[in-house]
Amino acid sequence: MTDTPAPFAPLDDLAVLRWYEVAGVDECVGETPVDRFAADAARAAAARAQPRDAPRPRTPPHPPPAVPRAAEGSAADPAAPAAAAARESAAAVAGRAETLDALRAALEAFDGCALKVTATTTVFGEGAADAALMVVGEAPGADEDRQGRPFCGVSGRLLDEMLASIGFDRSTAYITNVVPWRPPGNRKPTPAEVATCTPFIERHVALIAPRALLLVGGLAASTLIGTTEGITRLRGHWRTHRTPGDAPDVPAMPTFHPAYLLRNAEAKRLAWRDLLAVKARLAEG
Numbered sequence: 001m002t003d004t005p006a007p008f009a010p011l012d013d014l015a016v017l018r019w020y021e022v023a024g025v026d027e028c029v030g031e032t033p034v035d036r037f038a039a040d041a042a043r044a045a046a047a048r049a050q051p052r053d054a055p056r057p058r059t060p061p062h063p064p065p066a067v068p069r070a071a072e073g074s075a076a077d078p079a080a081p082a083a084a085a086a087r088e089s090a091a092a093v094a095g096r097a098e099t100l101d102a103l104r105a106a107l108e109a110f111d112g113c114a115l116k117v118t119a120t121t122t123v124f125g126e127g128a129a130d131a132a133l134m135v136v137g138e139a140p141g142a143d144e145d146r147q148g149r150p151f152c153g154v155s156g157r158l159l160d161e162m163l164a165s166i167g168f169d170r171s172t173a174y175i176t177n178v179v180p181w182r183p184p185g186n187r188k189p190t191p192a193e194v195a196t197c198t199p200f201i202e203r204h205v206a207l208i209a210p211r212a213l214l215l216v217g218g219l220a221a222s223t224l225i226g227t228t229e230g231i232t233r234l235r236g237h238w239r240t241h242r243t244p245g246d247a248p249d250v251p252a253m254p255t256f257h258p259a260y261l262l263r264n265a266e267a268k269r270l271a272w273r274d275l276l277a278v279k280a281r282l283a284e285g
């Protein structure tokens with residue numbers, strides 16, 4: 001008899017991955033594995049070797065993860081030129097797309113946004129290409145990333161109900177997001193990531209040319225209306241999305257994101273009013 005554990009069988013590997021997923025570890029943030037236990041053990045050994053009264057070195061608990069940061073950047077940031085170049089290239093390829101299929105292909109071929117590296121799929125959009133109502137959200141979550149469809153998780157179910165309440169469904173409205181790739185761990189997309197993706201969503205709106213936009217959540221509202229005001233102030237008031245190029249400007253109604261409504265049921269009353277305003281506007285013909 002020996003106590004040596006058997007090597008992992010393929011089935012065990014799958015079980016470990018499933019366990020990671022349940023624990024919320026659902027993306028790879030670096031190409032090379034890091035043995036953090038070894039790093040901790042080395043730090044602990046070094047601390048034990050220090051004379052008791054010696055000043056402690058001020059090292060962070062863990063080295064920062066190796067996350068790709070191609071699209072990060074502020075004026076003083078060395079990555080700023082790369083971020084500006086990514087935006088320019090996005091504007092050039094998006095501007096050349098004359099159809100939804102061409103825009104989808106351009107987005108799938110675009111490598112200027114680091115979010116694409118960690119996402120499983122590019123979540124483009126779905127619905128009627130000639131929809132009168134276009135809904136724009138923030139970014140895909142885990143369900144959307146798995147299925148490649150916008151709003152197909154829990155908040156999507158509420159969005160479906162919201163649309164049904166004003167006579168729309170997924171075959172008559174059009175649904176998409178500002179950012180087509182899931183940010184790792186569902187974090188908020190950074191301003192640089194949003195800026196890189198903006199030419200694509202602007203082109204998306206121009207190609208659908210809806211009669212009204214329903215902007216769910218602060219990020220969709222600020223991106224497509226061009227404001228820094230928060231969603232609580234913006235919601236319920238018609239604004240204008242100014243379409244670049246010669247496509248007509250589009251009336252835009254900002255409202256709460258369904259994920260927010262799921263956590264704040266009392267806000268549903270206000271969202272309901274916003275939806276009725278959209279219905280009335282579209283009924284004007």
Ligand code: URA
Pocket residue numbers: 137138139140141144149150151152153155156177259
């Ligand atoms: N939240 C969003 O903003 N978009 C989705 O597609 C899903 C959740």
